Amino acid sequence: MNKYNKSIVMLEKARKLTPLGAQTYSKSYRYFCENNAPSFMERGKGCRLWDVDGNEYIDFICALGPITIGYSDERINGAIVKQLEKGIIFSQPSPISIELAEKITEIIPCAEMVRFVKNGSDATAAAVRLARAYTGRELMAVSGYHGMQDWFIGSTVNHKGVPKGVRELVKNFEYNNIDSIKLLFEENPDQIAGVILEPIQGNGPNEGYLRELKRLVHRHGAILIFDEVVSGFRYALGGASELYNVNPDIITFGKGMANGMPISAVAGKKEILEMISEGVFISTTFGGEALSMAAALKTIEILQKENAYEKFWDLGNIMLKGIKDLVEKYKMEEVLIVSGLAPHCGYLFEGIGNLSYLDINSVYQQRMIEEGILTVGINNINLAHKKRNIQAYLDASEKAMLDIKKAIQQNSLKGILKGGKVDPVFKRV
Numbered sequence: 001m002n003k004y005n006k007s008i009v010m011l012e013k014a015r016k017l018t019p020l021g022a023q024t025y026s027k028s029y030r031y032f033c034e035n036n037a038p039s040f041m042e043r044g045k046g047c048r049l050w051d052v053d054g055n056e057y058i059d060f061i062c063a064l065g066p067i068t069i070g071y072s073d074e075r076i077n078g079a080i081v082k083q084l085e086k087g088i089i090f091s092q093p094s095p096i097s098i099e100l101a102e103k104i105t106e107i108i109p110c111a112e113m114v115r116f117v118k119n120g121s122d123a124t125a126a127a128v129r130l131a132r133a134y135t136g137r138e139l140m141a142v143s144g145y146h147g148m149q150d151w152f153i154g155s156t157v158n159h160k161g162v163p164k165g166v167r168e169l170v171k172n173f174e175y176n177n178i179d180s181i182k183l184l185f186e187e188n189p190d191q192i193a194g195v196i197l198e199p200i201q202g203n204g205p206n207e208g209y210l211r212e213l214k215r216l217v218h219r220h221g222a223i224l225i226f227d228e229v230v231s232g233f234r235y236a237l238g239g240a241s242e243l244y245n246v247n248p249d250i251i252t253f254g255k256g257m258a259n260g261m262p263i264s265a266v267a268g269k270k271e272i273l274e275m276i277s278e279g280v281f282i283s284t285t286f287g288g289e290a291l292s293m294a295a296a297l298k299t300i301e302i303l304q305k306e307n308a309y310e311k312f313w314d315l316g317n318i319m320l321k322g323i324k325d326l327v328e329k330y331k332m333e334e335v336l337i338v339s340g341l342a343p344h345c346g347y348l349f350e351g352i353g354n355l356s357y358l359d360i361n362s363v364y365q366q367r368m369i370e371e372g373i374l375t376v377g378i379n380n381i382n383l384a385h386k387k388r389n390i391q392a393y394l395d396a397s398e399k400a401m402l403d404i405k406k407a408i409q410q411n412s413l414k415g416i417l418k419g420g421k422v423d424p425v426f427k428r429v
């Protein structure tokens with residue numbers, strides 16, 4: 001009897017109905033060891049999830065970032081229900097949209113105005129359209145991931161279906177390398193409308209990098225956009241812009257702002273945002289949906305009241321120190337690369353001998369799940385996590401390392417991997 005029986009049966013059915021059986025690539029079976037991992041979650045509470053077979057996990061994925069307070073938090077549920085009784089969405093804006101806009105402009109240093117949308121991709125697409133309209137230029141320089149819309153995804157390996165003309169309007173630059181973006185400006189004089197980046201990547205920005213980048217972008221007459229869909233509400237209430245005290249012209253948020261309810265935002269300078277009133281078209285039917293706004297207000301209130309960021313950094317630092325010590329103890333430096341700042345840290349995987357980085361990832365993933373820990377390598381901390389949960393993660397990590405050691409010693413996965421291999425949509429080259 002496989003402990004994932006129900007998941008396996010459901011996945012078979014789901015795959016007939018939905019591509020990959022999931023609505024989000026990185027939540028699909030391809031990111032776990034097929035047939036030896038859960039594929040569907042039934043419910044969550046705090047930092048825990050229960051799969052459809054009744055197996056329990058301490059979750060460090062946090063739904064890919066949205067969960068900042070914890071699953072099914074009663075205070076947030078209460079705020080949603082209170083709004084639900086009044087209504088979900090109306091024929092004109094709800095007053096709660098003013099309350100939330102006021103809150104965002106209060107806590108986000110660069111936000112003079114804000115517009116709410118639904119997904120991170122909506123927010124980044126809006127930011128890019130604003131930058132192009134404001135400057136009258138077309139090229140965008142990017143560093144990081146910015147969502148599923150044509151303007152960005154066309155610049156990646158997953159560009160099928162995006163017209164060539166659109167793809168040619170995006171240029172990549174290397175994070176933490178000022179010369180890389182300098183070169184793009186030199187090669188494309190007066191053509192770059194905006195520079196959009198995830199301001200925290202890997203171990204964060206080098207000293208002074210974001211400030212120097214801002215100077216350079218402005219010197220070339222372009223707009224600086226921080227894509228804080230991941231970093232917002234995770235490292236600090238005001239995201240990286242608050243943490244590093246660098247204000248971009250436009251900022252985007254999504255994921256963590258409403259503890260799982262679907263809402264995102266594009267915010268920034270009034271003079272740029274006001275263009276939305278004058279023909280820069282950014283508008284969606286569900287943009288003003290009030291349940292998500294109620295959840296966002298309550299989430300922000302809890303994050304503020306409970307010193308969330310002190311907790312995220314403290315717990316994350318325990319995790320970071322723990323994994324560094326384990327990597328050193330088991331001499332795993334070649335295959336497990338400790339990466340990230342405390343609130344969003346974990347391992348990146350590298351190959352060795354006959355084993356690819358995905359082989360190492362799969363052995364790790366399999367053991368973590370067997371030990372009741374849900375992780376995809378890099379973790380998110382939420383307010384419901386306690387020190388003992390971090391310890392459980394470290395104990396499981398230690399066991400995973402012993403499995404990896406065995407695989408390295410025999411130079412194969414034979415007899416180790418019981419299910420399929422992790423097979424992500426974006427593979428490293």
Ligand code: PMP
Pocket residue numbers: 118119120121122124144145146147148198227228229230254255
């Ligand atoms: N920007 C960043 C930095 C992201 O990580 C993501 C999603 N992973 C997006 C934008 C797109 O957000 P969404 O998937 O909500 O459209």
